Amino acid sequence: MREIIVGGKKIGDGHPCYLIGEIGLNHNGRLDIAKKLVDVAVEAGFNAVKTQRRNLATLYRPGILDETETADKGVQYVMPFLKKFQLPDRDLVKLKEYAESKGLDFLCTPFDFESYEYLVNELGIKCIKIASVDLPNLPLLERYISSKLPMIISTGMSTEEEVNNTYKFLKSKGAEFAFLHCNSNYPAPFQQINLNYMLKMKEEFGIPVGYSGHELGIAVSIAAAAMGANIVERHITLDRTMEGPDHAASLEPTGTKKLGRDIRCIEMAMGRKERSLSRGEVMNRQALGKSLVAARDIVTGEKLSEKDFSTMSPGDGLSPQKYKELVNVNIKRAMKKGDIFLASDISGTAGECFSNVSFKYGVIARWHDIKFLLDNFKPTILEVHMTADDMNHRPDIKEQVEPELVVHMPEHYGNILLDICSRDEEHRVWSVERIREAARLSVEVAPLFKNTPKRPKMVVHPGAMSVDSFLDAKEVQKLRDQAQRSLDELEGLEVEMMLENIAPFPWYLGGQWYTNYSLSSDDMLELVKGRDYGITFDTSHMQLYCNWKGLDIVEEFKKVRHVIRHLHVSDASGIDGEGLQIGMGNLPWESFAPYMFDGEMVIMPEIWLGHLHGMAGMNEALFKLQKMWDNINGNKKV
Structure with a gap:
């Protein structure tokens, strides 16, 4: 037309x-x-x-x-x-x-x-x-x-x-x-x-x-x-x-x-002429859905039959729709009655962490996950996703460890969102001080992580969200002005901030919000122009924005490739279904993956609930990403 x-x-x-x-x-x-x-x-x-x-x-x-x-x-x-x-x-x-x-x-x-x-x-x-x-x-x-x-x-x-x-x-x-x-x-x-x-x-x-x-x-x-x-x-x-x-x-x-x-x-x-899951549906699917579970105790090496599994809630494991794919599988791990089956049971990677991949990758954790992750994975980067309470704690590490540390500072403190764009001056100043506080923590713990540069990296959400609806153009301009004011005040910060692009309809504090700025590649370029730091490119957030606006994530990625310092990788569905497992949404991996794997960019799988069941979600993401890498590069190793 x-x-x-x-x-x-x-x-x-x-x-x-x-x-x-x-x-x-x-x-x-x-x-x-x-x-x-x-x-x-x-x-x-x-x-x-x-x-x-x-x-x-x-x-x-x-x-x-x-x-x-x-x-x-x-x-x-x-x-x-x-x-x-x-x-x-x-x-x-x-x-x-x-x-x-x-x-x-x-x-x-x-x-x-x-x-x-x-x-x-x-x-x-x-x-x-x-x-x-x-x-x-x-x-x-x-x-x-x-x-x-x-x-x-x-x-x-x-x-x-x-x-x-x-x-x-x-x-x-x-x-x-x-x-x-x-x-x-x-x-x-x-x-x-x-x-x-x-x-x-x-x-x-x-x-x-x-x-x-x-x-x-x-x-x-x-x-x-x-x-x-x-x-x-x-x-x-x-x-x-x-x-x-x-x-x-x-x-x-x-x-x-x-x-x-x-x-x-x-x-x-x-919407569009395709079925997609919203963020709320994903949450309800996990809480109310059903998973395939072991109907009896199973020992390693047994061949499975239909009598060996049943379905139970919650829906955080393998979908019952996959039950035929389990038949005749030789299970590679022992299971107790009621244990959930995972996608890795079908792929044959269950029982071990899929860490020997051909590309540089990182893991996202909390302080208490670090030992397990370092024992089972080989990450280039360890990103600690902080909560407000985590700011009062430090990692229990006795000796220096290899990975580079990246701190993802808290997105909210209690019921107050971090917002360097806030039109409320008191809130904006408070947010700037929280960033300085997180920066001091990053510098303090960085020596425990051998490959962390002298100026550690830190992921920051800019904010710019409203509760009931999107703001008009004049109000959005105020947010942009406030963001620049905050960034001016943060010049010379002892860490390299990496501002993250935000989803258009994010979920915070039990409800859906509206993001007015820091959405598009153009927004992100404006935020970092002339400054000595870059951005965290979140594939899920950007795909949601592209779904909403009818854009191509590949083109958005190419615009900002030169300022990307950190890459969060997960799938997306609709306009608010974020953090999905690779292949579960509508991100066009076939066209996007070659750009994602081009160069020295470290891949950071960020799957919602990916830490459950021994990092099963992240494990599955690494497996799927490796298959993409193989399709692009053959079977050679880096």
Whole structure:
């Protein structure tokens, strides 16, 4: 499908629904009311507001303006309002400036050529919204095409033949345009709206298609968005009982806000044409699901049969769907009745840690895991993922050990998140001090780890999260400014900070949050530009961001490759299913792995609950990563 661009926003499939608040004549000729309607659209999260301009002297035939009694009833009804409620041009200028100052695009419908010339050449509109009445008006449309501006055209009051003819005409002229399905009754009866025709236009025309609604309530407009409308336009008013022709079929502020909210919720809910697990589902799967377990005591070397296993909760072991793959396996470890089977029992790697891999890797641990990990693995890096309580403890190590130490400082202290981007100055200063505190700990314990550089590395989450929803652009800019202020204050820190990219919908403190910054590769480049440290690239977090925004993780990785100092590796699903086992999500490993294994980058598997059952999750990740490495490099060792 082709796209159009209005105000820098792409409109078409794969992009958010473009929401237009049609002010029309509902300002009743008053600039103060028009500005209040702009505020309503801003509050509702709309993208644009629209009004209208007419030169009545050139729009209507001679005699109609002064002798409306000779016209039909429709003209007799509407003409007094058109005369009374026209905004003067000086107010249109002020309204456009006000709307744009609030972050909205300003649209205006010209009903005649003189109005078109004023709006394009003097007012400077960036998109022409064409009313239903002018869809068949090919001479007027041809003049509009000369502006090279995108056009949004409503289709009410037109036959299907007229819609098809106008489409062919505009295509032949190379115009950039979108159609809005519309029923031009005020209000439009539900049984006459025919949303399925909107779908027909999308299928046949290959252009952005939306819906301009005049019905009562918001249900149909929400349905249109769910069906794939690229644009939704609704008349908005302060009060449906006000004088004027359009108020009764318009949305009041509460309805406008609900419409904007519900359409954005639907967009998030639509997802993609593939099944994925959310973070909550993964947690519930582990807690409530079932695993294959030993039905009896089993000794090493026994050949398994279907009688040797049953299913029990929790679901932290091998899925019951894999039971056929266990049949006839010679088990490589002893098991007690009730012990869970693992994927490594099928692969034949159970009973030993899969540590002899062809690439440099690290392990992620807590202080109390270090001895087990060093006894069973051969990591290049040992990353200690700290909690607030861990800050009061030190590793129980008597002699210096080989791996490099990386400290991952706490993400929260009690119910307070670390946030160097916080708009609350006290919180920001507190976060900076916590980083200094973690840096001092890193320097203190670093000598216990032989290969740790003089300036140890430390993983830090920048923060920038909000609880209820994403912040608007102005508030996000404040977060960016605060981040730079914090980083300025941390210059000369005795450790090398490695700022980690964060998932868009992370889970903290028992709930889901919204990340406003430190999401994209561009964010991360901005954070470290001109500074003497790099980033921690988290594959799971970045894939979630790419799933959300329709991006390619390979391209995001290539952007920041030169500033990556640390690499967390796990899979991802949907927009919040993070930390999944390799191959359990939708990260495109076939295209990503060659970049991941290129060079001296140390691979850090970070599998959620990967520490359970003797690091079974990490063990499985190393096994799968080794298979990827073999596919890329053959069977040679580094």
